[in-house]
Amino acid sequence: MKLTTFTHNDRTHFGFAIDDRVVPFSAFDADTSALRSVDNYLDDLDAAFPAAQAIAARVANDPALLVEGKTAFAITDVTLELPLKPVMFYDMLTSPTHVYLSAKTMLKYEMNAVLRATVMPLLLRKQKKASEDLSQPEVPEYYKGNVASFTGTGSPLVWPHYTSFLDVEPELAFVTGNSTGSKVAGYLIINDCSARDIQMPEIGGTRLGPQRSKDFQNVMSPFIVTPDEKDPFDCKVDVRIGDRHHWTGRSDKYALPPHEAVAFMEKTARLQPGTLIALGTIPRCNCLDNDIWVQPGDKIRVEFEGIGIMENTVAAPEYLDRAQATRWGERADLKQYYKG
Structure with missing residues (x-):
């Protein structure tokens, strides 16, 4: 996976890139706290990594899940933020x-x-x-x-x-x-x-x-x-x-x-x-x-x-x-x- 933090319409998301699009984890899992931000992800890597992998695999197996503007955004339509602010x-x-x-x-x-x-x-x-x-x-x-x-x-x-x-x-x-x-x-x-x-x-x-x-x-x-x-x-x-x-x-x-x-x-x-x-x-x-x-x-x-x-x-x-x-x-x- 290529993890990314991006902003669309003044809202910042944590997600991953697939081809020329970015996918917010929140579109598929709004409950797992470890996927809410890159900081949460890094704080609980043991829980976050498999949860993120599962979402990425699900999307790869069923591309129809990616709906432009809802569950996926073109990279050209978002602002890619720094992937993290290192401590x-x-x-x-x-x-x-x-x-x-x-x-x-x-x-x-x-x-x-x-x-x-x-x-x-x-x-x-x-x-x-x-x-x-x-x-x-x-x-x-x-x-x-x-x-x-x-x-x-x-x-x-x-x-x-x-x-x-x-x-x-x-x-x-x-x-x-x-x-x-x-x-x-x-x-x-x-x-x-x-x-x-x-x-x-x-x-x-x-x-x-x-x-x-x-x-x-x-x-x-x-x-x-x-x-x-x-x-x-x-x-x-x-x-x-x-x-x-x-x-x-x-x-x-x-x-x-x-x-x-x-x-x-x-x-x-x-x-x-x-x-x-x-x-x-x-x-x-x-x-x-x-x-x-x-x-x-x-x-x-x-x-x-x-x-x-x-x-x-x-x-x-x-x-x-x-x-x-x-x-x-x-x-x-x-x-x-x-x-x-």
């Missing part, structure tokens, strides 16, 4: 190939000429060896994100005034539910927007709380795909930066499967229903890995086969503050935005 957001670093590729670009901009010629080859040799190891990390790295930063497909991508090197990062994520079995309620994709040129000093500084380089916006795909629907580690990934660039990858490059991520996080935090956990950036599908950067007006399209699609346009910055946004130098294609 917590953790973003993990479980993609070693991405770490290696991004390190090459990061070091290129952060090191002076002497260090690039001497130290950088040694660091990259060590990192390349690590990038080939997809075994489970002993202590996975992660950061806590801003749950208020999420927007949906179609929303503009904000360009903060303190960065010249805005990045888009497609990631596989999953949401947790309250269950006596697996706590993985379903999968979705996010775009973890990043300000790359200010990231290193923030990481090397106090590291207190969310950093500006990661705190301003994330994008969430519109559906939660239940575990029975799709193997999340078998997805083709397609990223398009307007007509200028086309990157492809796969979701099988993660070193930590979701159930292991849950087991690790439960050792350090109480995973409430509605916790969103991302597994890290798909290698070669972001700006830093490729050292190719988005421009204002670029239409960003991210697709994980069978999981979801996000389409967003990069907004032009109101201005770029020279004192903050030029650590890696000024970009000629952004010349008109610099002030100060």
Whole structure:
């Protein structure tokens, strides 16, 4: 199933998508409290999942039950809301190939000429060896994100005034539910927007709380795909930066499967229903890995086969503050935005 929260005629529904339509659970079961909203669903996953499955199977077996405007609505006639408002957001670093590729670009901009010629080859040799190891990390790295930063497909991508090197990062994520079995309620994709040129000093500084380089916006795909629907580690990934660039990858490059991520996080935090956990950036599908950067007006399209699609346009910055946004130098294609 592809679970969704949508609004039609000022009324918000929780339901599922089937082909090009959405179906509210309330049209077939108004009594099961676990199906009244995504929060209820996640709070009582053991009851909600089979109840939702039964409705989806019933509809699939008898399409005549879908009456336009009553028990089903065309996706084009509704507003797809965020599939959930996460109570917590953790973003993990479980993609070693991405770490290696991004390190090459990061070091290129952060090191002076002497260090690039001497130290950088040694660091990259060590990192390349690590990038080939997809075994489970002993202590996975992660950061806590801003749950208020999420927007949906179609929303503009904000360009903060303190960065010249805005990045888009497609990631596989999953949401947790309250269950006596697996706590993985379903999968979705996010775009973890990043300000790359200010990231290193923030990481090397106090590291207190969310950093500006990661705190301003994330994008969430519109559906939660239940575990029975799709193997999340078998997805083709397609990223398009307007007509200028086309990157492809796969979701099988993660070193930590979701159930292991849950087991690790439960050792350090109480995973409430509605916790969103991302597994890290798909290698070669972001700006830093490729050292190719988005421009204002670029239409960003991210697709994980069978999981979801996000389409967003990069907004032009109101201005770029020279004192903050030029650590890696000024970009000629952004010349008109610099002030100060």
